[in-house]
Structure formats: structure tokens, C-alpha cells
Amino acid sequence: MIELTTTALFILTTLYGNAPANASADAFSLLPGRPVETKLADQPLTLEQYVREYFKDEPILAEIAKCESRFRHIGKNGKVIRGELTAEDVGVMQINEYFHLDRAERLGIDLRTLEGNLTYAKWLYAKEGAVPWYSSSKCWEKSGTLALAK
Incomplete structure (x- = not known):
């Protein structure tokens, strides 16, 4: 659940920018009456x-992501990107669902x-290079x- 929340927050800040500079920690409390400390980044990741x-x-995997998706995971339509040539390729690492979906789900x-896309890519690289x-x-x-890197 925290991965999903973190991913959603990351995508929203990527699309819409950071929280306003005048935002207080109280505005972002996770539990009633329990504020959390919030530090705003000068430049978002x-x-x-x-x-x-x-x-x-494994810097080769970052280069593969650059070549496969140009470091994109979500398209302009708000959905996870699919391959331009093969619709079964999904996400930033363009992992082919036809070959890998069942194993990933297991x-x-x-x-x-x-x-999930990055985790599976790292696992797949460890198994198959x-x-x-x-x-x-x-x-x-x-x-x-x-x-x-060599």
C-alpha cells in the first residue's frame, strides 16, 4: 500500500509540481493531531x-529504460505506457506481458x-542478463x- 501511495505521490508531483512553499507541516498530517515534518525539495526528483x-x-538497466521508454512510465493519457511496436510491452522498462506477466504475478x-516494473526488471536482469x-x-x-560504470 505504501508503494502505491508513494508512486501516486511521485507521479502527481511530477505532473503538477511540489506543494506550495508556504505549506505547513500541519497541512500534511497523516493522523489527526499528529503533524509530520515536511521538507520541500528545492528541485523535485x-x-x-x-x-x-x-x-x-546496474547502470545498464537505467540505459535500457532510457532507450525503451525515454524514462516514461505514464503517458499523456494518464495510463501506463505501452510499446509503440508491441502493445504487450509495458512501463518504463517495457517488460513484455506475454512472456513475463504470469511469472511476475507469481x-x-x-x-x-x-x-513493480523496476523490481521485476532488476529480478529479470539477475536471472537473464x-x-x-x-x-x-x-x-x-x-x-x-x-x-x-565499468
Whole structure:
């Protein structure tokens, strides 16, 4: 539940910006009578920054996300993006539901959420390497980021 709330908050702040600068901690209390401390970021985290941080130990996965989805998870229509060539490809990592949906569900992972998409990509990479994303390898293999990470 907290992943869903965090993801929703992340998407809303990405689309609509941060809370107003004059917002008080009381305005964001989670429990009645129990205010929480709120610190406003000078610059909100972008999805690219989030993905790169998430995959800091596997930078190739961040490059794959760049090539597969241009670091997008939600489209302009408000829905999770689908592949331009293959509608079964879903989310920032463009994971193919035809091949991976059943396994992801058995693992308790929802490929349509940002966290689920990233989590499954990390799991899949540990099992199969970059093979599932071979079709975009001409893009991510030439990345300067990967050369620096080696």
C-alpha cells in the first residue's frame, strides 16, 4: 500500500509540481493531531533521476529504460505506457506481458506500477542478463554511462 501511495505521490508531483512553499507541516498530517515534518525539495526528483538511483548498481538497466521508454512510465493519457511496436510491452522498462506477466504475478509483482516494473526488471536482469532487452541493444550498448560504470 505504501508503494502505491508513494508512486501516486511521485507521479502527481511530477505532473503538477511540489506543494506550495508556504505549506505547513500541519497541512500534511497523516493522523489527526499528529503533524509530520515536511521538507520541500528545492528541485523535485525526476523519473530519470529516480530510475538511475534505483539502478545505481546496474547502470545498464537505467540505459535500457532510457532507450525503451525515454524514462516514461505514464503517458499523456494518464495510463501506463505501452510499446509503440508491441502493445504487450509495458512501463518504463517495457517488460513484455506475454512472456513475463504470469511469472511476475507469481512473484507478487505488478508490472503496471513503477515499483513493480523496476523490481521485476532488476529480478529479470539477475536471472537473464540484458537478453530480454536485446532488441534495443543498439541504443543502450553505445551509452557513455556504461563505459564509465565499468
